[in-house]
Amino acid sequence: MNAVIDGLPEAIRQQAENLLAEIHRAGSMILAIKSGAQAYGFVQGLVCAGGISAEQGEALSEHFDKTTENRLKILSVGLP
Template sequence: MDGVILSARIERDADKLLAQIARAGSLIVADKEGARADGFVLGLESARAVADETIEHLYAIFDTATEERLKALSK
């Protein structure tokens, strides 16, 4: 989570989600894990738990991780 300031608990959960995306063994699982990460960020956004710029950065991090995993699995 470089460049993003999060509480220890939120960072731990975000790191777990990134790891799950990276470990996805199929396109379906990768897409599912990406959707789960999006839901996590939406929850943070709805609860106003972090700043708006952090929300945008988190969406970008998870979207990039999901896209990279999907590309890797498509080969």
């Protein structure tokens, strides 16, 4: 899938994949933004709890941001 996701511990990787899938499934801009915000909170929680390093958190957050931006671009032109 992605080196950022693949390098995570199994339980964290599974949840990250679920969050990415939610972003990809978002049927509106509001839902895409909401899903992106949930992903951001997930990353911040992991970093604060010591589940991942700050560097991993930054990389994961960037990946979620890019995915959200891409979904918003798709939705803005009216594609499903």
